[in-house]
Amino acid sequence: MPDDYLGVSRYFCAKHLAMEAEFHRWLKETLPGHPRLPVPVGDDAALLQLDTTGCVVAVDTISDEVDFELRATDPRRIGHKALGVNLSDLAAMAAEPVACVVALMLPEPNAAELAREVILGMLPLAEEFDCPIAGGDVHVWTHPLALTVTVVGQQQQPVQRTGARVGNKIAVTGAFGGSILGRHLDVRPRIREMHTLRSRCEVLAAIDCSDGLSLDLDRLALASGVGAEIEAEQIPIHPDAQRLSEKTGRTPLQHALTDGEDFELILAIGADDAEELSRRTSSQATQEPVAAPLSIIGQFVEPPGLWIRQPDGSRQPLIAKGYQHGS
């Protein structure tokens, strides 16, 4: 007699325990060992051997229909994004990756294959940033794919959002806008850029840009209790913003300011440091190969709020927006 008193849902879970066991076997065989992970994958929890006692933890869920479209996307790119967005959070805190754990909500059919593909999509990024997968949880259901990655990093002195002061310069890595054309899947966490920058100057505050340059800059300014003024001409605009602009009729600058999912860093650094960095950069024939270019786009100012200065010297309030504009 089947245990129907347990209800259909319990069966559903029951039915997939074998898949879960198989997935854990596959994980054990597939995941490379790592000296920071003395306990093999598959125990009740993972043991991570840190070098310090400052443990930095970020968690983010991405799901089908919201953050990607499974039917149109290689699952490996989805795996890459799920890990990448979390590493980007570690980058903003200047933390060094230690390891990650992955919780998968898998739709039927082909849940097992999908699980393997998303994990395989994470592995190159995990290796590149020395952030091994230490364990995982799989859950099969009749609803869309969702991936929750938790990354653990280490850092005794993380950079926070609260440290920007009036007179500091606003710096950004990379370029902005139009990520929806596909770049949002190919997150490049700015871990090394933050590390290099911090070896050269004091980084006073940082945030990663996931919801839009104007919105995330506003968040950083608010958390620090200051305002922010950016120079329209100085915003690094991604070629994707230009391409998208041709379809939408909005300007490339508008896209750069509001699209989001650029996963670049917005940083506060002292004015003297910014000048010194600019001098170095312009005197060097080549950037370091790992580094996204750094641009100074404005400064933190006294009055709260966001401002944009046009090439003619005029200054207007800038409305912080990103994904919010649909609301």
Added chain:
Amino acid sequence: MPDDYLGVSRYFCAKHLAMEAEFHRWLKETLPGHPRLPVPVGDDAALLQLDTTGCVVAVDTISDEVDFELRATDPRRIGHKALGVNLSDLAAMAAEPVACVVALMLPEPNAAELAREVILGMLPLAEEFDCPIAGGDVHVWTHPLALTVTVVGQQQQPVQRTGARVGNKIAVTGAFGGSILGRHLDVRPRIREMHTLRSRCEVLAAIDCSDGLSLDLDRLALASGVGAEIEAEQIPIHPDAQRLSEKTGRTPLQHALTDGEDFELILAIGADDAEELSRRTSSQATQEPVAAPLSIIGQFVEPPGLWIRQPDGSRQPLIAKGYQHGS
């Protein structure tokens, strides 16, 4: 002009960013501060100040339709369960809780209220086990509620599944069976019981019982490369198993062996230690108030596999099963 090139899904996300911001504000106001969390909630990542460099991480997702039924359940109990199952994993590793992070997939409508209720359901357990909520991620969608909790603990010498040896006794906390009658929501993580036990004897291996006593015992035995033999008479059977038995026609013992979601610990301890513990327990008028009773239910044996010994001395193979029985 709405940015309809972003697609409906992006709007969906956009529409809820305001809710997310509001939720983060509420979290900041609601979550008590904690000396181990020097960075306020709401930065790119959480900073956890550990006492050691041995960092233990567990992650588990629970979802509507699989692990609970939202329409029939107080959301606070769901929050309690989501944190409880993870603390139970830490208990099995003998790790001390440090903090947790929470990722919520929220159905409409009333996503914001639901988010607050599940968090409020976690707080008493978080306080009791000194495991503050350090941060969270919310995601609103048109699908069922799912909660992924990641707990971070600390322990330089965790107990693993691999340490059971032939001749060791099999000990369990608490009683088994019938958790589906409601107890599965009221997880009592055996953190203190493990701590107390470890102060009295060497715990050689452990696993938490989520999928069924026979199945999880089999997992522990397999991981340790030994077999396990249990005494039918010694299995502590929960009154819920008795009650459920009256409905199902299966014996209370069958329920105890296979139902799962008991969230008790299965442990391997040396034979001498087991004898000493039994002597102490029987000579004490009262158990410590925090401690679930400990029972010795059998021993680890040479031949691989699971065995059950009946009161008449006969021994049969025991099929490891739990949630798998539907497959």
